Amino acid sequence: MTYQLPHPANELWRRTRPDRFTLPHPEELSREFTFHATGAEVSGIHVLPLKEGLKFLSGRSTGIPSDRLSESGLSALIHAEARIGYVLIVESGLSPEKPVEISLSVPSGQYHAMRCVVLIGEGSRVVLSESLSGGENGQLLAASFLHLGSDSSLTFRRQWTPSGTAFSVAHNRLNSGASLKLTTFLETHQLFKYEETSTLAGDHADLDTLFIDVVRGRGHVDALLGADHTSPSCRSRIEGRGVVYERGYSLHHGLTSIPRTSPGSDTYFTSRHLLLSERSRADSIPKLMIDTDDVKAGHGATVGSVDEAALFYLQSRGLTRQQAEEFLVEGFLAPVLARGNYKGDSNVA
Amino acid sequence: MTTRDDLLVTDEYKYGFHVPERYEFKSRPGLTRDTVIEISKRKAEPEWMLNFRLRALDIFHSKPMPTWGADLSSIEFDAIHYYIKPSGQKHTWEEVPEEIKETFDRLGIPEAEKKFLAGVGAQYESEVVYHNLKASWEEQGVIFLDTDSALREHPDLFRKYFGSVIPPEDNKFAALNSAVWSGGSFIYVPAGVHIDVPLQAYFRINAEAMGQFERTLIIAGEGSSVHYVEGCTAPIYSRDSLHSAVVEIIVQKGARVQYTTIQNWSSNVYNLVTKRAVAEEDATMIWVDGNLGSKTTMKYPAVILKGRGSRADILSLAMAGKNQHQDAGAKVTHVAPDTTSTITSKSVSLHGGRSSYRGLVKIHPEASGSRVNVQCDALILDPSSSSDTFPYMEVGNSTSYVEHEASVSKVSEDQLFYLASRGIPEEEARAMIVSGFVESIVRELPMEYAVEMNRLIQLQMEGSVG
Numbered sequence: 001m002t003y004q005l006p007h008p009a010n011e012l013w014r015r016t017r018p019d020r021f022t023l024p025h026p027e028e029l030s031r032e033f034t035f036h037a038t039g040a041e042v043s044g045i046h047v048l049p050l051k052e053g054l055k056f057l058s059g060r061s062t063g064i065p066s067d068r069l070s071e072s073g074l075s076a077l078i079h080a081e082a083r084i085g086y087v088l089i090v091e092s093g094l095s096p097e098k099p100v101e102i103s104l105s106v107p108s109g110q111y112h113a114m115r116c117v118v119l120i121g122e123g124s125r126v127v128l129s130e131s132l133s134g135g136e137n138g139q140l141l142a143a144s145f146l147h148l149g150s151d152s153s154l155t156f157r158r159q160w161t162p163s164g165t166a167f168s169v170a171h172n173r174l175n176s177g178a179s180l181k182l183t184t185f186l187e188t189h190q191l192f193k194y195e196e197t198s199t200l201a202g203d204h205a206d207l208d209t210l211f212i213d214v215v216r217g218r219g220h221v222d223a224l225l226g227a228d229h230t231s232p233s234c235r236s237r238i239e240g241r242g243v244v245y246e247r248g249y250s251l252h253h254g255l256t257s258i259p260r261t262s263p264g265s266d267t268y269f270t271s272r273h274l275l276l277s278e279r280s281r282a283d284s285i286p287k288l289m290i291d292t293d294d295v296k297a298g299h300g301a302t303v304g305s306v307d308e309a310a311l312f313y314l315q316s317r318g319l320t321r322q323q324a325e326e327f328l329v330e331g332f333l334a335p336v337l338a339r340g341n342y343k344g345d346s347n348v349a
Numbered sequence: 350m351t352t353r354d355d356l357l358v359t360d361e362y363k364y365g366f367h368v369p370e371r372y373e374f375k376s377r378p379g380l381t382r383d384t385v386i387e388i389s390k391r392k393a394e395p396e397w398m399l400n401f402r403l404r405a406l407d408i409f410h411s412k413p414m415p416t417w418g419a420d421l422s423s424i425e426f427d428a429i430h431y432y433i434k435p436s437g438q439k440h441t442w443e444e445v446p447e448e449i450k451e452t453f454d455r456l457g458i459p460e461a462e463k464k465f466l467a468g469v470g471a472q473y474e475s476e477v478v479y480h481n482l483k484a485s486w487e488e489q490g491v492i493f494l495d496t497d498s499a500l501r502e503h504p505d506l507f508r509k510y511f512g513s514v515i516p517p518e519d520n521k522f523a524a525l526n527s528a529v530w531s532g533g534s535f536i537y538v539p540a541g542v543h544i545d546v547p548l549q550a551y552f553r554i555n556a557e558a559m560g561q562f563e564r565t566l567i568i569a570g571e572g573s574s575v576h577y578v579e580g581c582t583a584p585i586y587s588r589d590s591l592h593s594a595v596v597e598i599i600v601q602k603g604a605r606v607q608y609t610t611i612q613n614w615s616s617n618v619y620n621l622v623t624k625r626a627v628a629e630e631d632a633t634m635i636w637v638d639g640n641l642g643s644k645t646t647m648k649y650p651a652v653i654l655k656g657r658g659s660r661a662d663i664l665s666l667a668m669a670g671k672n673q674h675q676d677a678g679a680k681v682t683h684v685a686p687d688t689t690s691t692i693t694s695k696s697v698s699l700h701g702g703r704s705s706y707r708g709l710v711k712i713h714p715e716a717s718g719s720r721v722n723v724q725c726d727a728l729i730l731d732p733s734s735s736s737d738t739f740p741y742m743e744v745g746n747s748t749s750y751v752e753h754e755a756s757v758s759k760v761s762e763d764q765l766f767y768l769a770s771r772g773i774p775e776e777e778a779r780a781m782i783v784s785g786f787v788e789s790i791v792r793e794l795p796m797e798y799a800v801e802m803n804r805l806i807q808l809q810m811e812g813s814v815g
Contacts, residue, residue, distance in 0.1 A: 263732070275746070276747060277747055278747055279746075281714075281745050281746075282744050283741070283743045284742040285742070286738070286755070288737060288757060290727075290735060290737065290757050292729070292732050293730060293732050295729070295758070297756070297757040298755055298757065300752075300754045300755070301742060301753040302751065303744040303750070303751040
């Protein structure tokens with residue numbers, strides 16, 4: 001099968017040139033990666049390597065619906081050709097005491113295509129964390145799919161610090177009464193294109209997603225954060241927080257749709273950027289498409305720098321300008337880092 | 350039998366009448382080089398303008414139709430008359446249908462203005478027939494003419510600024526306007542002159558399938574100020590009509606320009622307008638843009654903040670009723686340091702209408718210390734109506750600050766309940782709530798427009814319950 005890069009005129013690729021990515025031949029894809037999981041030693045929780053996991057699921061839908069993708073050959077390639085990744089299945093009615101922790105690492109200098117599938121059974125309550133690193137001088141293509149059964153709850157902390165170029169497409173599907181609290185922390189000095197969409201597919205589903213990006217050097221982060229309220233009475237809160245250093249660039253592109261069939265929807269999108277150098281840049285595009293009147297919807301966005309008065313005050317207490325700046329960045333990220341429990345994991349925190 | 354209430358029920362365009370066409374010349378439908386040459390010849394234009402028009406025509410043909418925004422697929426460019434020169438003959442007040450006179454009475458429009466609105470008092474179609482400028486302004490060197498006369502009477506001034514803010518290459522409809530423009534207003538305010546009474550011009554489309562392509566150019570000299578008010582009404586016809594205007598404004602150092610539009614085209618008109626101002630050092634540009642009618646509107650008043658310390662305020666109001674799509678918004682480009690902009694957008698969707706806010710805030714790396722505030726609120730009045738927001742914010746330096754806030758909601762049951770408890774019927778209560786919702790924009794209008802706007806909202810809201 002041949003794959004094609006997205007068309008440059010595609011609305012979702014206007015700010016990231018598709019040809020900055022390479023479509024590797026499937027034979028070129030690396031089969032190496034390091035995978036480690038803890039907390040899964042409980043009956044009813046299965047953590048399996050990708051191939052085995054997909055076989056286990058035998059025919060269950062684990063892919064991203066094609067209309068959710070940005071017409072991207074990259075996504076199609078990942079779905080058809082990925083050799084690395086994992087499948088996590090939590091059977092219904094489980095509430096493990098300990099979080100499930102997964103760490104992933106890919107070697108440097110190669111093409112990687114990875115898939116992660118997480119299925120949470122009805123009524124289960126799970127805390128999951130995932131960290132990914134490596135891939136220096138390489139290109140990582142990743143797809144993840146989360147499915148939350150009715151009345152289940154997942155608190156998911158994801159920390160990605162790839163050293164190479166990365167493209168990631170993620171889809172979350174929430175059945176009725178399901179609750180997803182997702183925190184994604186991303187730090188890069190390279191190109192990272194991220195597309196996350198959530199479908200609130202059952203009534204009273206609740207989505208709370210937070211995306212944090214720290215961009216350094218000439219790093220470029222292009223993040224799509226979308227929600228489709230396809231069922232009535234659902235709630236979504238989507239927040240992006242970006243910290244951009246040096247000549248970095250960060251885009252938060254929100255895309256929330258509420259069709260006529262989903263009265264009682266409640267949605268809010270927030271995007272906040274902190275620019276830390278004269279040459280850093282940030283864009284924010286919070287879109288809303290609403291076809292019903294029974295709705296509470298809004299968005300807010302800010303782009304700015306650290307407060308000069310606060311910097312001055314901290315310097316007057318003996319900190320250098322750089323220390324004072326880092327202090328204020330910590331303040332900007334503190335509430336979200338606390339939520340994600342990332343303390344000590346990043347240069348920033 | 351048609352009752353008065355039937356005539357006033359919302360979605361039926363309130364000014365949907367027309368008086369028989371009287372014109373001196375009407376171009377054949379369709380757009381060719383010959384049409385453009387004919388227009389230029391009839392107006393006895395200089396050669397450079399003919400060349401400009403022909404170049405614009407080539408650009409129009411070479412550019413594709415926009416694929417974003419509203420659906421423009423049913424515009425029949427070949428069915429449009431691109432130029433109509435009215436005869437000087439006036440219509441009479443007696444020709445205006447009784448129900449229209451009654452609607453004017455309900456809107457509380459003054460006697461003289463009624464005749465104006467009914468097209469029997471003043472200007473018509475492509476040709477601006479009437480302008481009223483106080484003698485005192487003329488003494489101060491103010492020029493307020495229709496654009497065609499300005500080209501004839503002030504050729505050097507005209508040529509210096511015409512097309513300097515919106516060249517034909519800008520977009521397909523700016524190119525179309527550049528090729529076939531006719532009429533519009535030309536205002537030149539010399540340095541230091543303040544015009545304290547708003548300048549006004551009404552535009553009407555009065556011929557079937559006729560495009561109206563007025564071209565407005567305003568130059569405000571250093572330290573001057575002017576407020577220009579443009580109001581539009583148009584009668585209903587079966588075939589779609591196209592209104593594609595271009596408005597260019599140059600706000601020189603320390604000057605202030607306010608451009609207020611109350612746009613109330615009939616529900617078969619495509620209203621595709623390019624409006625842009627350039628603000629020099631310490632200048633202020635204010636767009637107040639009210640979009641109430643038309644089939645489809647695509648209009649994003651823009652300001653380029655080119656001089657240090659310049660400022661832009663854009664207030665946009667859209668009301669989308671049955672079969673209407675109001676795709677409106679604002680664009681501000683910050684090029685110079687210490688520039689400020691505020692955008693306030695209010696939209697109301699009812700009876701299945703769709704309103705979309707589409708905005709761009711772009712801060713260039715050189716525009717350090719810029720400040721932007723965007724507020725867009727939408728009200729959806731029934732389950733069959735829609736609202737979108739498409740804001741784009743691009744920030745190219747770290748010393749600027751941008752904030753954006755948007756909300757979409759319906760009329761609150763609590764508010765309705767409270768007003769009902771005070772004895773106010775639901776329909777009236779809804780109209781009051783909508784009037785309150787748009788108040789921050791309506792209060793920026795000259796008083797008589799604000800009164801008219803509130804009454805228009807009340808009329809639009811009729812039939813919104815049950």
